[in-house]
Amino acid sequence: MTLDPEQLGQSKADLAETLRTLRKRAGLSQVRLAARCNMSQSKISKIETAEIIPSLVDVELVMRALGAPEHLTAEVTALARMANTEWQPIRSSWRRGLEKRQAELASLEADADELRYFLPAMITGLLATPEYIRASLEYSPGDISKTVARKLERQVVLYDSTKRFTFLLTEQAVRWAVVPPPAMAVQIDRLASLSHLPNIRIGVIPIGTIISRGPMNTFTVYDDRLVTVETFTGRTVFRDSRDIAEHVEVFKQCEQKARFDDAARSILQEWSSLYR
Structure with a gap:
């Protein structure tokens, strides 16, 4: 075979x-x-x-x-x-309509109690401003208005106090200029604001932080039952416990090096000021 x-x-x-x-x-x-x-x-x-x-x-x-x-x-x-591994090509999402993908993500988020996001390159839609979301979808074919709306609707889940969110963002992810400088400042300010919610932890990893395992792909861990890994051409879904455990371990290693709470907000304020 x-x-x-x-x-x-x-x-x-x-x-x-x-x-x-x-x-x-x-x-x-x-x-x-x-x-x-x-x-x-x-x-x-x-x-x-x-x-x-x-x-x-x-x-x-x-x-x-x-x-x-x-x-x-x-x-x-x-x-x-x-x-236990599923490949979902981005072109398939384009054919079905990206707003349908947003419905699938909303379902995953609704079913999970603990969600962990590793973001080495860009800010995820749950944390993004409308302008940032629209700019990040410019490469997508067709009318993206419905997708933007669904992404914004999904953000309601952040205010569900029964769920726990941890977002790890590298300096690259936070500072990558998806939108003009004034809008980037607003986007970074939004990260700092959301970090005050009691069920949300936002950690930042400044350039120069020593981590032996370099960042590879964006990934999300839903409880300990599912991991999605993003690439340019699609996403891979892992359900095998060993694959999930490996991603959780990578997340924990980076989590230990990240700055949270006031330390994170201080760094975010500094990066935001650079765009003003």
Whole structure:
């Protein structure tokens, strides 16, 4: 079985079919396999029909229960890792309409209690002013008015006191001039203002801060169940616990180096003044 990044969308069905075939070859019913794995028969059925994506732990339990050889277990585990990863090309979002993507993000934000944003390049829409949002969407095809409106609507979630937000921004992200200087000053002031909300932590990482692991991509961690990673051409969604844990660890390392509260606001005020 050869695995390729282009198979990400198909891997869920492939994994379900592979596990179903291996169970039948082993001569086990779903009930017997479920008993060996300490799972319900219903869960086994949903895994084999691709209704749910099994975690890597689930897959390892199933392969052990089937008595699969090590090389086959490694191969199926690799397929499971791909099934827990989803690639969403930006062109697909353009075709569907970027406002639909905003609805998906709003749903993710509504379902999460703790949200962590690592922002090495630009300010995220949740923290952005209308002028900044509109400027950041200039490259997008078609009418962006609906997308701007939906991004602004999403910002209401910041005032939900039951949720906890942590935003980590590099100096590059804060000071990248997306809009003219006066508007950049207003945008930076908005960051400082939002940092006063009790459920929001905004951390800044000035240039010169020593962090052995350099910033790579923008990413967001939703609780400990999902990570989205942004690139120029799209986004990757990780659901595998090991991928999530790795991103959480990177976030924590950067969080330890960031400036928060009054220290952050003092730096933000300095950067804002440079644009005035």
